[in-house]
Amino acid sequence: MARDVLLGLEGISKTYPGVKANDGVSFSIGAGEVHALLGENGAGKSTLVKMIYGLVKPDEGRMTLRGQPYAPPEPRAARAAGVAMVFQHFSLFDALNVAENVALGMDNPPPMRALEGRIREVSEGYGLPLDPARLVGDLSAGERQRVEIIRCLLQDPKLLIMDEPTSVLTPQEVDILFGTLRQLAAEGTSILYISHKLEEIKALCDEATILRRGKVVGTCTPREKSAREMAEMMVGATLNVPKRAGKEPGPVALKVQELSVASPSAFGTSLKGVNFEVRQGEVLGIGGVAGNGQDELLLALSGELRTPRDTVQIHGRGIGDSGPNDRRRDGICAAPEERLGHAAAPDMSLTENALLSGAVRRGLTKRGFIDWARTRDFAEDVVRTFDVRTPGIGTAARALSGGNLQKFVLGREIMQEPEVIVVNQPTWGVDAAAAAFIRQALLNRAEAGAAVVVISQDIDEIMEIADRFAALNEGRLSEPVPTQGLTIDQIGLMLGGAHGMHQAEVSHVHA
Template identity: 50%
Template sequence: MTTRLELHDISKRYPAVVANDAIHLTVEPGQIHAVLGENGAGKSTLMKIIYGAVKPDAGRVLWNGKEVHIANPAVARELGIAMVFQHFSLFDTLTVTENIALGLPADTRLDELARRIEATASQYGLELEPQRHVHTLSVGECQRVEIVRALLAKPQLLILDEPTSVLTPAAVEKLFGTLRQLAAEGCSILYISHKLDEIRALCHACTVVRAGKNTGVCDPREESAASLSRMMIGSEPPAIARAARAPGAAMLDVNQLCLPKSHPFATELQDICLRVRGGEIVGLAGVSGNGQQELLAALSGEDRRAAADSIMLCGTPAGRLPPGRRRALGFGFVPEERLGRGAVPEMSLADNVMLSLQTKATIWRGFVRGRAIVDMAAAIIARFGVKAAGPHAPARSLSGGNLQKYIVGREVMRKPSVLVVAQPTWGVDVGAAAQIRAELVALRDAGCALLIISEELDELFDIADRLHVIAKGRLSPSIDTADASVALIGQWMSGLWSPAAGGAHV
């Protein structure tokens, strides 16, 4: 049998870093092959080389036994290679159908394509509305668009980067079944995930990359999560230490929050009641697109249509306050979209400090204190182990996981009274995820009130004191994490809970 893909001595250097250093990779037909490595290890660069989005400095690529030069993604697609990027390549002003049509022949009929999109999305459990404009979608919904676009091409090699972060546990199992079926039909799959249990359950082989170099190839089915972690980061992630404490006074109170749709494809919020007290972490689970985006906009001040007293922040009616006023009351916020909202791509890490730290420490009599923001950026980089060329490196130069560490670090170091975090460890390796979670727990132990919105159930069970689920714009009752189960939360994510109890305060 001819090998599907072979990489020999692939190298790629940038001015500040060697992303890939003589990498070897072999993928067989019908094989589900994981590529495992910590953030900044060079995985994304390697995948972009395979897909033709990045040109290697050295090395050879063999496709079905023949050497090829993949000059661009169009050539990759002609060969039968499809990829779902970690950072999406979608145009905000176009619809889902129009975005997918961009990679197809010019004579493709949009109405027929829309029907194919609906059928494929339904087959794989990925709910999509083909006529929605991308700017109305959440990050999770955008990922669904990318996955469906890749599956429509019926590829010989499918590259998936963190594909399950938008799915319920039941939908993850359905997707795994689909991927196993694709593999059985001969499609090769390159699978990038930081969920070690997923890799062990799904993949036939695993190539581990550390600091741009191969460090090993293994059968993950014969490894433990701990041994895979040691191969990837050189150690096992530390256990999270949590101090037992009684929660304090309510710091964030959401009372009967109702918001009509801001656009035709938005989710209406219905009677949202939520309380977060000082010294506790409240987790909010749910499939992307069920109202998380609208709730985040209301809490952060991006959407100020709510009644003033429907959002109480440290005892102050905040429903109509702009974001700056909320920050002055001690509010901190980490959005789910890293580039464009969490950070300005073209600005340096130091200048990005100004997005949330506009105080006398950074601004004096109308002038930015340049040295102060550089020092703050350097402190975040050092404390959170961010792999970057320094405080003056542009935000876009960081890998997704390292940028996430920087954004979370920027908010943590403000020492807020209330912190709302969306998807804190999406696409972050196990070591960095453990560090971020430990920092959030330390904030909780210091008396901060934290609301964590995540589609990673393991993460919420790991750090949250109480859990809610949001489904179709409604909030479930609160449940202590110790009393919850994955099966129950999965059921609630489908909207199946007692209506009489839904959204009650604790």
């Protein structure tokens, strides 16, 4: 190979109890190259980059950086060698300000005053304006990511690792990010870009390495392959696209009018005058960047947050002031985003978790006593129908992988045959095949006459299954519009465009 290799991996293996996370992985990244690491969840991408960043040590194999052996014992050593990483989550501190967050990611930060100046300078130089004195807890998802990127850039990295950076961004923010990344690559920085969004990889990356079950199953030049070809390499099978029935929707099932509710959490977003209707057999997709009121909307619809009676109506009857069990009786089932601890009790078995939400609609209790036989049947039924991979229904929810638990939680709600079903991030962290299955199950439920509300940050998902689309932005919901004929740009504008850009420019003028 003629190109100038920056980082080389040879035969990297890592075994965790019961799983071979990486098995003889070899590839190399050239200087100034944008290299994609593609794979399903659980393919071993995260473990691999953690080894490059020194968080985990490989069992076998060796790495080289600019021809020298490279085996960082800890992230500090990796950073010293010029490797920086932007995390998918878990790396910012809400209660600290931007400058403090940046300082924590540096080994020898300059004094705060100087650092604030550098942050302004670098962030504007790369088109990512940031105010160093703002509290990170108050920033939007896109701005939070800028903090992480700036933190890396201040250390002049040779290799920048980005773990699923676009999952929380609006399309316009993605464009800004890509502009920055191209500028970096042109300046000679290599970028290792981890994602399963194929269109993005086609747009950005020079080379791609595809992982499946811990092994490299192929390499390609993304510009020369179609997204479908790459997806099939990733999954190792052909994919089914969910089918819509295309029936005419029935009468209005769920009506929400002038719903305003304060967020129960300190950094949450309150809902401000939300209005919408969903008809029987219709799927309403609610998009928006995380933290714009999605959690609050789900809580208000599921009954965990109570509101004046007429703000939430089912078949024209006000139920805003009733709790979750009353609403289940009335036909609303909901599946929140947070699976462990919200949708499911982590230390309870699947049977018990099935009972917790299914008791009312499936009649699993008799005179206050639990009918265990029926409960077990219900749990078995969910596990079988939704192909939940578990040793048995007595297994604790905590022991299931994220994707499997998501299938169980969604299955549990769908199989209660609700008239209205509300789901938040139904396929978050679920692999492509399971995601397709869940989407199909939601569509089937709609076909059977239910009104379906899908709250999701994945725009492709909404375009795939929703009949109408509305955007949630700072607690306000836009007017729902039909998804047919909607372009990504229009959606981006509905989501609030390049979030935070506006504000940053204003503060810049005043500065």
